[in-house]
Amino acid sequence: MADVPPEKSLDDFFAKRDKKKKKEKGKGKESVAGPASSAVKKNKKEKEKSTKNESQDSQIEKEDEEWKEFEQKEVDYSGLRLQALQISDEKEEEEYEKEEVGEDGEIILVSGDKVSGPWNKSGVAPPPVALVDFTEKDETGEMKAHSGQVAVFVRFRPTPNFAHSLIECLPDGKTVNIYYRKDSRRLHNSKNGQLSPLSFQVEGVLQNVSQEEVYSRVCQQVVQGALDGYNGTVMCFGQTGAGKTYTITGSTGSYKQRGIIPRALQEVFQEVVKRTEHSFSVHLSYLEIYNESLVDLLSPVQGSSQQFSRGMVVMEEPGKGVFIRGLSLHPVHREEDALNLLFESEGQIVKEATYINKSLSFLEQAILALADSRREHVPFRQTKLTHALKDSLGGNCNTVFVANIYGEAAQIEETLSTLRFASRMKCVRIDPAVNEHTDPALQIKKLQKEVQMLKEELSICNTLEWDARGTNEDAEASMFGASAQSQKQHPNLTKEKPIKSRDKPSQNKRQGEGIPFSRKQMESASKSKLNSVQTPERQQVTQPEPDTECSDTQEPQQPGNEPFYVEYVYEITLVLNITVVFYKPSSLLYVARFPPSKADAFEDFKLGKGSKINCILKENKAVLLERHGLLRQLAEEVNTVKREIDCTVATIQQHTAVQETQGQFLDIEGELLLQLRDLKALYRQRREALYSIKAEVNYCQHLVDQCRVRLLSEFETWYKNTFLLPEEELEMTKDKTLAQEENNQQCLEQLENNPLSDRSSAESFYSARCRTLKRQRNTRVPSCVTPVQTNPPAGSGQGRLSPVPPVK
């Protein structure tokens, strides 16, 4: 088998165990014979060393035997896992956790508390567990709540270079063996040339299987469960490029290769049509989390930055669980509408992979805590991703986990890491239960209807019995010539009349069959899920079943005895919250599909990337404003002084005139002249201050203008880099879009000629796809697209302007 080193953690395990054994042994000796001398220790060590060298092969064999024994016990006896747990200390545990942080994940939530369960940190895959059987039904044929573990599947990305020497898929279709040990001290097992494999037991290994099979094995029961009122989660997790998107969304250009989401939507709408006894309303949400921001990909304000986290918060309320406040919920009435929204969402930008990895590492921590019975606290709130997924990771939720892995040797370490994460997921306990929401007011209303219905049923039975009796009595009367009419009493008119019909088999049957709603409906009614955000799209009206047995004898309905209609509505909202948590580099091609308006983007830029320059601009504006105030104040003062000067001059002139005409000399004139001199001095001083402030204002204005120009130019660059495409990329995507469109058209034509069994669904798929592509092409206006600048300008911090001198 492979020339690969053994698994470090296993070696550690043996080394530690041996060390522990030796320590215990030494302790025992010490207690009897006292501490050994250093010489003795040295001799002993040397002896041990030589023995080790001499019998390395036999030791390896022994270790392998021990490992196998251990592994066997792990599989058979869960109690041993605790031993393994006790061996690892906290530090190692931490290291181990760090080592195995997953790469990324991609989640579909079909809508779902804290759970816990044992897990094994020895590096050994946990033993096979009882997996959730979503198909289990109760005696009424309905899905039954069933607690268990998360159902884990492994899907290989197809490859011609499958590493058969490292990876083995057992014929049971549930086991993946990995013959790879990192940091192995040896290359071969001397016994048979093979390493003992790390064995991973899962619900199903999906290798070279069609999308259809993946859907039917992974998701179908979750969707059926959701339609029966159980929350459901399907989560794909794996290394970049391992096939998460292919599994979840599939190829949007090919109906056959469509993934879980389009198939789930198809099934939902097919079931809605089938389940006529119930009323459904289907709503769709599409949430993306990146950089700790929540992005509503179906925001009503399309292309606007409104869809960014503004106003969206992960909330948690008792009785309501975790939900995203502000996330748009779109009612969809047809499969095509839903697909339209799905294709619309596709290719939205996701950046900041570091944050994604951070989220994922917290996701790993949450899973570890969920899977570890010793941990009381599950750190859901550390990131928006884990908080948003709180109700979806186990708990009251049918959770299915798909580990997407590569089959190539080059990716073996990541594959192992993903499989280990999958093993941990398997230890997360789930306890799905039908969503029941009991609204007292509605319950009363329903019970009142039930009472009314039962009364009416009783009335019908009595009427029928009366009719039957009447017919018999009439027959008897005609037979025996005795009139019994006088004795007949209408059951509706008398309450005393006993209902003898209960004893008659045929009427018993009538009681059963004549009930205008089935038992299932009754049960359904008691299980109504009422959701404040949903509006029933249609009220399913159930009609009484025709009473075939009695139809011959049944008289035409009399007023008051017409069939009654009971409005029992069984509402289950299947909300698909599709959370994309990983950035796919190729998605860059689609960045420019729906650029936000510049006005909206500018607001975001000022709060984010352009915050520094915007801050300086604001500071400068504030100073400018202050200087403006001062300028106004000084101008007023100058004018006041000027007015006073004018006034004083006028007074002096008056006095001079009086003096000239009357020949009188007024003492006041000297005072006025002094006052005029002071005023003129004040005027000069104020005017100078005014000029000085005016110069400051001009300077401030200049700085503000400069900042504004810098802010705008940086925004332009940022906007282009963030939302627009380089021309050559645009051409590529345009070509790609056209080719896809043509392909879709061809597919539609093919559909015309070769009707498929699920043709209408395929039509929905392709017409939604066509419409989306057309819309995307129309929204891309080449003229507004300019090439991305390879050398973006220096950060806004460099544009800082010299500060304005403070106002004196």
Ligand SMILES: Nc1ncnc2c1ncn2[C@@H]1O[C@H](COP(=O)(O)OP(=O)(O)OP(=O)(O)O)[C@@H](O)[C@H]1O
């Ligand atoms: N089972 C499969 N059958 C056929 N093609 C597949 C399969 N799995 C993956 N691929 C192909 O491999 C490529 C990468 O797959 P995909 O984009 O789904 O990976 P990913 O895990 O979503 O990557 P990322 O994390 O980067 O988004 C795609 O071209 C996809 O079509």
